[in-house]
Amino acid sequence: MSTITATADAVLPTAARPTVHARPSFLGILRGEWRKLLSLRSTWWVLGATVVLITGISLAVAASVDAMAADPVTAPTLATTNGAELVSGGFQIGMLTIAVLGALLITGEYSTGMIRSTFAAVPTRVPVVIAKAIALSVLTGVVAAVSIALSYLVTMPQLAAHQLVPALDDARTWQVFGGTVYFLVAAALFSLGVGTLLRSSAGAITVSLTVLLLLPGVLAFVSLNWVETIARYLPLPASGAFLGGSEDSLSSGGDQLTAATGLLVIAAYALVPLFAGAVVLRRRDA
């Protein structure tokens, strides 16, 4: 035991009482995470790209409606299509940028070393993940809603010509719009969870995009029963259960999940990695 005591002439401890008012609270942690999210330029780039991409793709889909109506092969499909699906048709590309945002929210802290400052301020750690999840959900939800609103406006002239403008008093319209927002928020939380588990930006983005985007396409070529079953429970196919799932959607082929099951599956993707991440976070060295 090496004990170091103050030398005789050292100033006696005067029990220096901090004069700065410091009182941590979850609301404070949440405000901190919100500020973190908005004070990075990369956040604004990603969000801007999300709005532009979703709106742009929707516009492109709407622009192709004329051609689809004229083509005898696609015309019947178009007739049964809900206009709301055309409006939110760009959400898959938005899913990419939002997944990147979710992963970077935590892996960016690991790669820069910021995580040590974060955990020094909140040594219990789990509130940080919860606050990140809330801040990310709010921001993603707002951006998804704005993107859909913009898409609705820019596609209106084209869709009006074919009586495909989604009716705002139709429950089906709100199911598709609401479901799209729900799915994008879930995609963000999924990558945040994966990022919390893996800690590396490259790893987290690769895993997230593989599960979200790549696997449904790849597995579509495998016609084994059990593989088809797995594929139905991947995020994008499962989202078809409440987003409509037209002929061209990736969920076609097998029997669809019910809308309620689809919602639950997506909730599981959002919450399970996040929960697992929070559990290992408590024990791991930062």
Add this chain to the structure above:
Amino acid sequence: MIEAHQLTKRYGDKTAVDDISFTIAPGSVTGFLGPNGAGKSTTMRMIMGLDRPTSGTVTVNGKPYARHRAPLAEVGALLDAKAVHTGRSARSHLRTMAATHNIPVARVDEVIEMTGLATVAHKRVGGFSLGMGQRLGIASAMLGDPRTLILDEPVNGLDPEGVQWVRRLVRSLADEGRTVFLSSHLMSEMAQTADQLLVIGRGRIIAAGPVQQVIDSVSAAAVRVRSPRATELAALLEADGAAVTSSAPGALELRGIDAERVGELACAHGIALHELSPRSASLEEAYMSLTQGAVEYRSDVTATAPTVPKGENR
């Protein structure tokens, strides 16, 4: 007050911190000295609850760091000048830290002023020099006006003016009764900054106590003397109990005797002296002999193995 009890950290089969116990008292500046890789940063991360000890405990102001209601008001730490997101401005970084503890924005601006970051506070941290990064790290450590400060290599990368500033800052913080614990791998830096020393090598405490005492314990002060009748003088001094070595003809190195006694003896026997100089042990010498064999990464041109085999210095 920081108290470590049988603190151990192993990474796989490598022991970074090996069963160390110590107490860092408030009201003084305690230097944590050791070569690179000795376990200083690991110990500091364990104090901050960032790394989990393999065994043993460490408390700050009586509790493990994570159990404090307002951790930033208890302990402020500069663990790594790079513990900041490079894409954020210095002020934004401090505001995100302050938000967690509901610390008012006025305090953020106060620590920015205090650390001299006012002109760069709105610039992104990615473009900061090492010295500016250190200042930002110290600013975030001071944010909660903590009772205990832990600074890992705070003067690393600072210009002389910045080094002076850090010394004055830690002195005034200690004088206010706070606990100040700072690490360095430079003995000369510690000698000018710290009151107390905790010397670590290969994860174990090698020496602890007031700075001068640690230095004295390693090498006693020496006296250098030159005389045309050196041989005759050497015999006289040895008879008086001094340890005499000679590095050059006519020159003697003496230990266990002070300069006054040497002068008196020479005078009494009519021996002329050409030089009589007391020489206190060099800090670097003291440090080298303290940490000899405890250096993790050493350069040795003669040895084929780059590191000393484990156990040689145990």
